[in-house]
Amino acid sequence: MNESQPPAAEPDAAVLSRLRVVLVGAQHPGNIGAAARAMKVMGLSDLALVAPERYPDPEATARASGADDVLTAACVHDTLDAALADCVLSIGTSARTRRTQWPLIDARQAAERAVAAAAGGPVALVFGRERSGLDNAELDRCQLHLQVPTNPEYSSLNLAAAVQVVAYELRMASGHCIAADDAHRPVPAADMEGLFQHWHDVLVAAGFLDPAEPRILMRRLRRLFNRAAPDRIETNILRGALRALDPRRLPNRRPAKPRVTRSDDTDD
Template sequence: MHKPALPSTFDLPARDYVRVVMVETSHSGNIGAVARAMKNMGLGNLWLVNPASFPDETSYARSSGASDVLDHARVVSSLDEAIEDCVLVMGTSARGRKVPWPVMSPTDAARQVGEYQGRGQVALVFGRESNGLSNEELQRCHVHIHIPTNPDYSSLNVAMAVQVMCYEIRMEYLRGLENSENNPQLKPITAPGDTGWDVPAATVSELEGFFAHLETTLAEIDFHRRDNPRQLMTRLRRLYQRARPDQMEVNILRGILTAVQKSTSASGRGDGGRKQDQTNV
């Protein structure tokens, strides 16, 4: 049994006017993988031109919970039928043409898709696994989309190509939202203080307490000599300040230092322990 459909709001406006068209797909698993890629990015309008096998258990299994996309997929007998009511048709192509044709990158194509909201249906056409779209089929497209892959290994699985385009359409939508600069889906989370980080950044006072604790502990285990400090604490200070720890991380580090001090005291090492070579520190 295939997985039931996972909940989805299909939140992109493009859900209503963008269709993904797969031409003569030979492996039904790729249809399921495409449905998954579409649902990941908030799209769900799938058209299939003469698939070798659909519907079947393999396509549903590969959809991983995007079975609702497959349930509503349209199966038609020709590319003409799939695009006849569209005002813009964009076909993916990895090959150059003898007659130059308008070509766009996925990013530029997604931008144009966004511009067609409210103007009519848009089709994104993807070809066969073995040889893509024929010359005749490509000539039915207003624009060709070229994904700039590694020229030494340029072949993309059809589901990968669909994922690239669906991702670019989603990113174009998110960037166009009001106050998009504050959209949590677009903002990076790299350090304490960023929206989404779980613990506040450590204060200067908390870091200074840690540095004092660190220096004391290193002295107690004879790794640091206060009478001949060289640059040890300067370099350690630079290291930890570069890491920008949060309050919990500082507490963890101080807990480790406390455990080291207790262990050293219990073993009777203390100042009698072996001196560490600090020649290069």
């Protein structure tokens, strides 16, 4: 390996495997199962439960909806310290304002910090009880505090829903973005110039554009298509339509006499 080359990026799956969801004192087994489902959907697998009130429980399995493997592999701990013992970073969720103010970050910022830290070891995202969340002593065990910005008039967020929001941001931060189909990527500048020239030639042939006094018609068409950012398929459709409508291709059709387009616009 050439020492001058940067190390290869770590596979996304390896990063996700070191992101741990910790549920402290979960009171409803259904929320444990729903959280496991939320995790599996986003590629997370490391679930830790701290002193759950009811677990294992059939309702947890039912709500997991196929994420049984996440539940089966979940570690149950008596204390939060035990769940965080090997973590290089712990991020606690806090929905309430505290008398002692801690710096708060949102889910997206937390995910970015978590993914970056995961290169050095496990990272914990810690969620509290359904009714009261994490207490101050539990938040003291976390280096960062996360808050999901919700509607202040109705800020209640279900435990599993909160896990889903954070799990989604973790997946995005790890690089699992939706890849665009090659056919639907914006076309290169040279191809766009070909489209603009095609428009120009057909509009001149149709008599809609007077090349001696074009004003800024073509500039406005450029702005229109640049805003639309047509992809390869859409560009081909436009070019095909222009070829079909080109009066020079129609039999027994005399070239149109150019006329000045009506516009008050002038060049900048």
